[in-house]
Amino acid sequence: MSTEPLLSIEGLTKHFPIRTGLLGRQVGAVKAVDEVDLVIEPGSTLGLVGESGCGKTTLGRCIVRAHDPTGGRMLYRQQDGAVIDVAGLKEKDLKTYRSEVRMIFQDPHSSLNPRKTLREIIGEPMRVHGYGTKEEIEARVGELLERVGLRPEYANRYPHAFSGGQRQRVGIARALALSPRLVVADEAVSALDVSVRAQILNLLMDLQEESGLAYLFVSHDLGIVEHVSDVVAVMYLGKVVEQGPTEDLYTKPLHPYTEALLSAVPDPDPAAKRHRERIKLLGDIADPAHVPPGCPFHPRCVYAKETCRTDAPPLREVGGRRVACHFAEELELRGVPDPDVREVSA
Amino acid sequence: MSATIDTAIGGSGVAADDVLLEIEDLRTHFLLDDGVVCAVDGVDLRVRKGETLAIVGESGCGKSVMARSILRLVDPPGQIEGGKITLHRESGPVELVGADRKLLRQIRWNDIAMVFQEPMASLSLVHTIGSQIVEAVRLHENVGKAAARNRAIEMLDRVGIPMPQRRVDAYPFELSGGMRQRAMIAMALACRPSLLIADEPTTALDVTTQAQILELLRDLQDEFGMAIMLITHDLGVAAQVADSMAVMYLGRVVEYGGAEQVLAEPRHPYTKALLRSMPRLGRAARTRLTAIKGMVPPPYARPEGCAFHPRCDAVMAGRCDTVLPRRVPLREPVGDREVTCLLYEEES
Numbered sequence: 134m135s136t137e138p139l140l141s142i143e144g145l146t147k148h149f150p151i152r153t154g155l156l157g158r159q160v161g162a163v164k165a166v167d168e169v170d171l172v173i174e175p176g177s178t179l180g181l182v183g184e185s186g187c188g189k190t191t192l193g194r195c196i197v198r199a200h201d202p203t204g205g206r207m208l209y210r211q212q213d214g215a216v217i218d219v220a221g222l223k224e225k226d227l228k229t230y231r232s233e234v235r236m237i238f239q240d241p242h243s244s245l246n247p248r249k250t251l252r253e254i255i256g257e258p259m260r261v262h263g264y265g266t267k268e269e270i271e272a273r274v275g276e277l278l279e280r281v282g283l284r285p286e287y288a289n290r291y292p293h294a295f296s297g298g299q300r301q302r303v304g305i306a307r308a309l310a311l312s313p314r315l316v317v318a319d320e321a322v323s324a325l326d327v328s329v330r331a332q333i334l335n336l337l338m339d340l341q342e343e344s345g346l347a348y349l350f351v352s353h354d355l356g357i358v359e360h361v362s363d364v365v366a367v368m369y370l371g372k373v374v375e376q377g378p379t380e381d382l383y384t385k386p387l388h389p390y391t392e393a394l395l396s397a398v399p400d401p402d403p404a405a406k407r408h409r410e411r412i413k414l415l416g417d418i419a420d421p422a423h424v425p426p427g428c429p430f431h432p433r434c435v436y437a438k439e440t441c442r443t444d445a446p447p448l449r450e451v452g453g454r455r456v457a458c459h460f461a462e463e464l465e466l467r468g469v470p471d472p473d474v475r476e477v478s479a
Numbered sequence: 480m481s482a483t484i485d486t487a488i489g490g491s492g493v494a495a496d497d498v499l500l501e502i503e504d505l506r507t508h509f510l511l512d513d514g515v516v517c518a519v520d521g522v523d524l525r526v527r528k529g530e531t532l533a534i535v536g537e538s539g540c541g542k543s544v545m546a547r548s549i550l551r552l553v554d555p556p557g558q559i560e561g562g563k564i565t566l567h568r569e570s571g572p573v574e575l576v577g578a579d580r581k582l583l584r585q586i587r588w589n590d591i592a593m594v595f596q597e598p599m600a601s602l603s604l605v606h607t608i609g610s611q612i613v614e615a616v617r618l619h620e621n622v623g624k625a626a627a628r629n630r631a632i633e634m635l636d637r638v639g640i641p642m643p644q645r646r647v648d649a650y651p652f653e654l655s656g657g658m659r660q661r662a663m664i665a666m667a668l669a670c671r672p673s674l675l676i677a678d679e680p681t682t683a684l685d686v687t688t689q690a691q692i693l694e695l696l697r698d699l700q701d702e703f704g705m706a707i708m709l710i711t712h713d714l715g716v717a718a719q720v721a722d723s724m725a726v727m728y729l730g731r732v733v734e735y736g737g738a739e740q741v742l743a744e745p746r747h748p749y750t751k752a753l754l755r756s757m758p759r760l761g762r763a764a765r766t767r768l769t770a771i772k773g774m775v776p777p778p779y780a781r782p783e784g785c786a787f788h789p790r791c792d793a794v795m796a797g798r799c800d801t802v803l804p805r806r807v808p809l810r811e812p813v814g815d816r817e818v819t820c821l822l823y824e825e826e827s
Contacts, residue, residue, distance in 0.1 A: 184685040184686070184687060185656075185685055296774055296775075298774055326537040326538055326712065326775070327712065327714075327753055327756055328537060328752065328753065328756050328770065328771035328774075328775075328790075329774055330756070331756035331757075331758075331768035331769065331770035331771070332770040332771075334758070334768055335767050335768055335770055338767065353685060353686065354686075355760065356757070356758040356759055356760050357758050359758065359760060359761075360758035360766075360768070383760065383761065384761075393687060394686060394687065395760065396690075397686040397687045397689065397690040398686055398760055399686075399689070399690070399693075399713065399715030399716045399718060399719045400715055400718065400759065400760060401714035401715045401717070401742050401754060401757065401759070402743075402759065414687045414690075414691075417655045417657055417658070417688065418685070469760040469761040
């Protein structure tokens with residue numbers, strides 16, 4: 134970790150006010166993202182997992198500044214090496230940042246304008262940011278289409294002519310148009326079929342190797358996150374509860390929530406079914422407007438003790454990782470067994 | 480009766496009285512302006528009493544249309560063009576293709592009930608959960624209001640909804656996604672069907688909730704003894720609950736067999752490729768996945784011969800693109816295995 138971070142998030146918070154009545158009086162707040170610290174290294178992938186409602190999408194949207202954060206800092210290292218705090222930047226000063234940090238959306242059907250051709254869709258960010266002449270943009274669109282595995286002739290067609298996987302490729306081409314340094318991929322492959330999903334994941338990894346871009350990969354699918362990420366952060370009710378290098382976190386989780394998530398993933402390997410036992414999670418995820426006192430996870434945690442009901446555990450360093458659990462050192466949690474070990478013992 | 484069944488299942492030695500639902504050469508087509516979409520194009524399947532059969536495939540493979548055809552829930556322009564669907568009730572077998580409305584109404588809920596992917600789209604938003612279950616029960620059984628309400632409360636309790644006496648008067652929007660799906664299951668099982676068709680019941684849910692619902696389905700099956708036809712795109716989900724498994728591609732079953740055997744020793748090139756293309760927990764991270772080349776072709780441009788041949792690794796030029804493969808029963812490994820692939824034709 135000798136490299137300087139590309140984006141360093143400190144205490145990032147996004148609260149949505151709950152208003153009621155005729156005068157719109159604020160009666161509370163949904164703490165969608167609550168004091169999150171994260172670091173994204175250049176050329177690496179940070180995976181962000183959690184159940185729906187945990188704030189992972191809001192965090193991604195804060196990073197591209199589609200939401201204005203309520204508090205905290207987002208320190209971005211510019212190409213010239215200078216570090217700026219983009220959390221507080223005004224709209225008009227965000228132009229450069231927005232050309233370098235792009236987003237790929239989940240639903241390829243609603244994220245492309247049906248009345249525009251692929252040339253207009255992919256060329257738009259370049260026009261907005263003054264990339265070059267019409268001919269230069271045209272040539273670049275062709276190049277991008279080819280790079281994501283579509284034919285350059287398709288530039289004149291409209292999105293409806295394409296399948297879900299192809300549209301997602303168009304979304305990727307649009308995100309890449311300005312040669313970004315960071316791409317936020319929010320459930321980028323979740324809407325795709327298994328066979329197409331593998332193609333898109335391979336494409337994303339190839340693009341990273343070629344141009345050294347960094348990804349924030351937001352997904353609820355732990356299998357996919359493991360596959361693409363260098364570092365994984367697990368979110369629960371707006372907070373990061375565990376973060377660490379992918380392999381360590383998957384083989385030996387330190388937070389009971391990570392353990393429960395991992396045990397819930399259905400594995401198609403019939404041998405694995407016999408080797409794994411599911412950790413029962415009690416109930417549903419809590420309402421982020423009424424976060425339980427103490428550790429927010431305690432009502433669902435099978436290891437919860439008295440302290441968990443009253444004291445909120447801070448996110449702290451344990452063995453080179455960060456975890457928010459009072460008993461991280463004592464608990465012997467089960468991760469995903471190494472498949473080779475599993476096959477030998479089966 | 481047993482003679483016809485024996486030929487239908489290829490003489491694989493299954494006792495005839497074991498079979499609950501039999502589908503033979505089912506074809507459901509959609510007549511569109513662009514051409515005819517053969518969504519279901521010759522499906523043969525059987526569901527045994529009390530078992531869980533998983534139907535696996537990518538979107539567009541016809542698995543949902545196949546399931547909806549069983550209860551005649553296919554909307555026009557879709558229509559069943561041919562085939563047989565035989566339900567073996569205790570009173571004797573009945574034929575569902577061509578059955579009149581009266582018979583269909585008897586069979587829906589009483590014999591076969593269905594749970595859909597998106598509970599919010601299949602529950603009425605302006606009625607309470609309880610009133611919807613009561614309505615279903617009273618339409619199909621001759622019971623009074625109070626008795627039906629008690630049944631509703633009992634069912635909500637059984638599917639793990641806390642405080643059922645209060646939740647029975649809740650509206651769907653007051654429940655979380657997992658709770659709504661539980662309420663749907665409670666409603667589907669209220670008349671004790673012998674077959675529950677669950678169409679992607681956990682796809683809209685989180686992994687943790689998904690695991691809870693799958694466990695609930697298993698428990699309810701132990702208790703009520705109904706068979707489950709589980710439609711899913713997720714091989715992992717199928718592995719968790721299925722006894723047997725059918726893999727579909729472009730309107731046909733390409734592989735059928737015991738779930739463990741199909742997953743451990745896939746035979747059809749498509750099943751093999753699907754399993755290879757899935758990221759799996761614990762596999763080496765940051766390696767390339769083996770993707771299936773190309774994409775599912777548009778439904779009205781079905782390839783000649785074997786529909787999978789343009790994407791297949793083991794394609795035999797001159798054979799796969801001309802000859803339509805037959806179902807081939809496999810002798811080994813043990814059990815009841817069938818593959819629709821020319822690679823295995825000489826084995827039979």
